[in-house]
Amino acid sequence: MSTNGAVVNARDVTRVYGEGSTAVEALRGVSLDVQGGRLTAVMGPSGSGKSTLMHILAGLDRPTDGEVLIAGTSIGRLDDTALTRLRREHIGFVFQFFNLLPMLTAEENIRLPLTLAGEKPDAAFFEQLIENVGLADRLEHRPSELSGGQQQRVAIARALVTRPTVVFADEPTGNLDSKTSAEILDLLRSSVSELGQTLVMVTHDAGAASTADRILFLADGEIVKDAGHMEPSDISAAMNELSR
């Protein structure tokens, strides 16, 4: 673990897409530390680089320059096998479009990360988890038989089941109606508050960001504002300012 309880560290991360005259700088030297046991939201207008930042922090994409440490390991020089192992042990994902495997039942989807790692779930923890996400009576269903909200609950349970060092959520409510969104945000929030899970969430929804302990605002590939908890109205105001 690195200093001051941070589980993910980024140092001067830049990311350039393309080459020569068509090159686009998505990130221009971003540095940040993600504290353990807190919910960090990353906000910014379209094209601000917030998704790119998350992909790099999660080890899905490599920075053009700079260094990223996940749970103290620098991912820059890891090969595919080591990176896979790192994801298994330390990272969970929640996607905008759920990304459940259609042929597996809800329970099988949730257990999949453990199956892949060749591990057995802790029965008590698993039951607790299922109860927390409210899926006890839906375990035998296929994703196609579940509502959007239920699918995202399955996805969240899948991300939490390995008790990863950090969970990344990419617009987790982007594909849901407002009522369901609120339930999902509650669930994510409670996983941080009650289970002490570290969560990084990319969103452009002020309501979603308002559940965070810390909010990072990105614009043009740079962190322009690093704030603690904010109310939705303040967030919207801040966003409007950025868009201007």
Added chain:
Amino acid sequence: MILVAIRGLLGRKLRAALTATAIVLGVAMISGTYVLTDTIQGAFNAIFSESYRGTNAVVTAKTAFEPTAEGDTGFAQATLPQSDLDKTRQIDGVSAALGGVAGEAQIIKKDGKVLTSGGAPSLGFSVDPSQPRFNSLTLAQGAWPKANEVAIDEASYKKGDFQIGQPIEIASRGPAETMKLSGVVRFGALSSLGGATIAAFDLPTAQRMFDKVGRLDQIRVAADPGVSTPQLIDDLESGLGPTVRVRSGEGQAEKDASGTNDFISFLQRFLLAFAGIALFVGSFVIANTLSITIAQRTREFATIRTIGGSRRQVLGSVILEALVIGVIASVIGLFLGFLLARGLNALFDAVGFELPKVGLVYKPRTVIVALLVGTVVTLLASLRPAFRATRVPPIAAVREGAELPEGKFARWRPYVAILVAAAGLGALCYGLFRSGLGTTQVLLWMGVGALLIFFGVAMFASRIVRPLADAVSPVGTAMVAVFSVLFYPILFGYWLLRYGMFERRASIPKRIGAFLLGTLLTFFLLLPLVVLVMWVVGKLGLYQPEWPVERPGVIADPSSRALARENAQRNPQRTASTASALMIGLALVTLVAVLAQGIRNTFLNSVDEQFVADYAITAQNNFSPLPVSVEERAAQVSGVTAASGIRFGQARIDNSTQTIGTFDADTPKTIHIDWVDGDNAVAGELGLDGAIVKKDWAENRSLTVGSPLKLLTPTGKTIDTRIEGIIDEPTGGSPFGNVNISSEAFDANYEQPTNSYTFLNMQGGVTDANTAALNLALSSFPNAKVQDREEFKDNQVAGLSAVLNVLYVLLALSVIVSLFGIINTLALSVYERTRELGLLRAIGMTRRQTQRMIRQESVVTALIGAVLGIILGIALGGLLVARIDFIEFSLPVVTLIVVALAAIVVGIVAAILPARRASRLNVLEALQYE
């Protein structure tokens, strides 16, 4: 991951089934071939061992050399003098000995024709009921034959409707003879000898019938108690001298069976080769289908990677999926093959080629090979797609419409393709043109070469899909139009019927009119029945047909045509692999057609050049030799000005076995001879020591007129000859051997001479009167067939056509496999483009336009396969023709057109289901489809 693989398969059952079909057919052919050939082999082995059941040792005459396989048919075996039998009986340790002769003996039906079924042989042999231990026949009815009597087998007895005690005609070496039918026999416990007829005589009658008076084919010997077989063989060998060969009963059975066994193992390898081709095509289909499904599951794999799945796990899941498909397909194929063998066996029975009833033979080897080959081919085919799946990056999980990344070596692909094809061409040419390779080696090099060429072309094809699609698209449109015009009356009638029955919004008179007209149009087809069934089903509420009823479409309109072409072009690799599967089958069809056309034309040209006679006489089956007595009888017909019989035998010359032909004074009158040295007069002046040789053969050995030539016959006689003439022959060959002697010398040195062809000239040439006179004179030789030049040509080529048809049917299997490939690709493309199709439909594309668009894409793909296949087939065929001396290249235009049309039909048929599915998509659901 096992769960992911298995569930994934279960979730895509239809797709998995279509994929598996590609393997099922090939495996079925493997297992069917094994069962069938094992069964035939078992049956014949049973016959041969039955035949020597009570025999300890068999004495035959020793031949000076073993005749080569191609010379085996029709060349008489050497015989023993009858005195050897008495000598044998006096040898110590011999308890009993029996001499016998065998030959061809045809049973003549009451209408004067030969009783035969399916080309099975007409067996004749001597029988001695007084020595039952040597007798493999049992009497079913009547009595054993006495002098000038015959007993025949049960099946022939029934088929010919003969009566015991009544006269029956039997033909062998001489004209047909009338004998008394003494009884009916069976061969051991077997009810049938594979359709062969049996005629049994007493020894003197048989010897006379077979021209073997005073001679024996073999002596069967039984040992005294306590004398071992090796001991008996030793004693017989030392007692009878060096002119005989002694084998144990089992040894002789094996020797007798060897010819049949050689043929069966050839048949086995031949059929397995086609199974291999079908599997090779199947592997393309599987690789392609898996590539497409994997591309469609990119996000799934990426998700697995983000939540901790390793590359190896992704690889494992794809390979496991292939393994399951492979194993299941192989098992199904195995049993389908068993059914196939059963069906063929029943078919053999039905056409009269009854196998001795020993039951179908299922060896463990059949099961092992079929399962192993099917599974391994599937696994190999899955490797590339599986490795591509491992290259899906985790980040693809969060990208929209992710594409499967190209491999590291993708840009080298065309170069690798060219290299592979070039290596294949090299291997092929090495096999073809390198002298001194054995047949197996040649075939191996050629096979490997062709395989590599197919791979290379298939890999390179993605580069030329664009221009090809542009080029063939209009052709496809035109051909679809032609087919549609041909089939439109049927389709239109069908539509009218549906309209009349179901279109509730139309007025009653209209519906009745449509119904009546439709009935008329489809009157000759079963379609009314189909519609009726549909109607009943609809009434019962099981299925509600679609309304309003769509009229069947003809040609795709320009916009759907353009879309179809672009669809075929947008994923060139996919189109290329799909077309490549079809390419292989069509290339082989073309190759066979080119070769056949070459053989046919060259042969016909050489007949035209050489056949100057009026008539030719051959056996009814066009190739069996006829006894010389046929020629003698024909020569006596009044008006015959020249008669020349061409005999063939084998001889050893300088340690190589050569085919020996014959000349007589009339030969140059009936056959045009291209003399290099000598003239037509030489043919009549050969005497007992003259020889005529072929030019190439003489040049290879630096022989000229005057060179001595020593021939050793199979019976050990030596003929000292001198070369008197040298002849050349056309590319298509001539009816002569490398070395030819006079008929006179031939008859003096060879036992049982036969003519393969007899050529005749007659006063007035070919006239109805002359033909009638010849037919009348030869009526006692039911196996002889009189033909003029055109008939002779047709008959000689007929066999080739039969072989060709068998090859086409076998190759059709691989075309069917590629048909499944096209269906698969189209179905997957439709699935993939669900949203896009929904969009097209939403902005105004009709169902019919959608159907036509898919069909056009299918036809374009099939035509690309046809173009590639035909070009490749012509090229490969050309190479082979260049290698084979006796063939000239000629283009089988008609066959090539048929191949192209067949490809279009494949395209149309393949599109039926996918197009239907595409046109029935619910627009709203399709648009929301993600």
